[in-house]
Amino acid sequence: MVDETQLRQWGRNVIDIERNALDNLYQYVDSAEFATACRLILECTGKVIVMGMGKSGHIGNKISATLASTGTPAFFVHPGEASHGDLGVLSENDIILAISNSGEASEILTLMPVIKRMGLPIIAVTGKPESNMAKLSIVHLCIEVPEEACPLGLAPTSSTTATLVMGDALAVALLQARGFTKDDFALSHPGGSLGRKLLLKVSDVMHKASELPLVSHNICITDALYEISKKGLGMTAVVDDDNKLVGIFTDGDLRRVIDAEVNLRKTSISDAMSRGCVTVSDDILAAEALKVMEEKDINGLIVIDEQQQPIGALNMLDMVKAGVI
Missing domain, CATH: 3.40.50.10490 (Glucose-6-phosphate isomerase like protein; domain 1)
Known part of the structure; x- marks a missing residue:
């Protein structure tokens, strides 16, 4: 032996x-x-x-x-x-x-x-x-x-x-x-994971229009939870009267307010949301958005336009389904 x-x-x-x-x-x-x-x-x-x-x-x-x-x-x-x-x-x-x-x-x-x-x-x-x-x-x-x-x-x-x-x-x-270039390489690999990472943009992956979870800053937490449940992304964007993004409310925020025994029906979402949330534009690569999520240790992102208005949302599951991960 x-x-x-x-x-x-x-x-x-x-x-x-x-x-x-x-x-x-x-x-x-x-x-x-x-x-x-x-x-x-x-x-x-x-x-x-x-x-x-x-x-x-x-x-x-x-x-x-x-x-x-x-x-x-x-x-x-x-x-x-x-x-x-x-x-x-x-x-x-x-x-x-x-x-x-x-x-x-x-x-x-x-x-x-x-x-x-x-x-x-x-x-x-x-x-x-x-x-x-x-x-x-x-x-x-x-x-x-x-x-x-x-x-x-x-x-x-x-x-x-x-x-x-x-x-x-x-x-x-x-x-x-x-x-x-990388773009040339992607064009010859459209069906593989390399191609998807080099070709897919956030706009190709994000939830938009009626699929975008969105609430006004002056509603109560309970109404915001209804929007989160309806859209199924585990979060919702919060906007002001001009439809500009002012915050985000996630499953993590919900656990925090429950632990604090906050009244969900009487408390405004603006008092419970996370301000200064991480955002991306829709014209960057989905792979870049994934890198942002990994670096910030978050599971979802709100996509905004030049006027700071939400136009989309995406999470880790979307990345998996798109083959970016």
């Missing part, structure tokens, strides 16, 4: 070896080839077609997804399927990003004459500068590693990590060169 100390040491060895492989990668990112590859992709008016077999294919899939989500149109084409019809997706404006640690993937090499006949630039990502793929490409990005983390030297480990990081380096360099 292998003891826990040995298992942990083996795990640490892998991290050490792969960290060393990434340190070794600096020299290849610092090379002229990396900048050339970036310029070629930036000038490309079509798509980046990523290819790779086996483990390189899995990494290629991730690289194509990262490129596509950060402003560089890209998708993965399996080299084996490409030779049986999928090569038809290529257009004259595309560029090829071919991945193979050995640089000798036969499925990709078989396609290269056809790709070159179409006049498409090929960027090869390999661990062997002298390989056929490297020689047949217009640009070669080296991802050679000192050693694999696999003690047998067989399973792709350090090499796949280096390839993935090289792909990330390309994608992020291109992102910055394009001036890609």
Whole structure:
């Protein structure tokens, strides 16, 4: 039975070896080839077609997804399927990003004459500068590693990590060169939680119009409780005669007045409400409003306009339903 100390040491060895492989990668990112590859992709008016077999294919899939989500149109084409019809997706404006640690993937090499006949630039990502793929490409990005983390030297480990990081380096360099913003990112992720955090505004989440809990400052607490119960947000905005916000009354305020044995029918809501309540505008991101609630340790917010008049309300449950949390 292998003891826990040995298992942990083996795990640490892998991290050490792969960290060393990434340190070794600096020299290849610092090379002229990396900048050339970036310029070629930036000038490309079509798509980046990523290819790779086996483990390189899995990494290629991730690289194509990262490129596509950060402003560089890209998708993965399996080299084996490409030779049986999928090569038809290529257009004259595309560029090829071919991945193979050995640089000798036969499925990709078989396609290269056809790709070159179409006049498409090929960027090869390999661990062997002298390989056929490297020689047949217009640009070669080296991802050679000192050693694999696999003690047998067989399973792709350090090499796949280096390839993935090289792909990330390309994608992020291109992102910055394009001036890609958070808003651009959100538009390519509308269905995910990232998109919701970057796209949803308070106006998209808040309760408004007839759903907004709102009472006048001169009514009694009992009438205010009726409004709270009716709207179901656990709070109500309190306004003056000009419909400007003067306070908020919440479930917490109710517990406080009950403990003080206040007469709910005779006491005005203005004497029991919390003044100087935290507010937000409707044009900020819902994620920003959530941050305000978390920092202030509150469960709800009143939304006001430029005239300090309440136009909406929202609470933590609304954030959960909207997928902001």
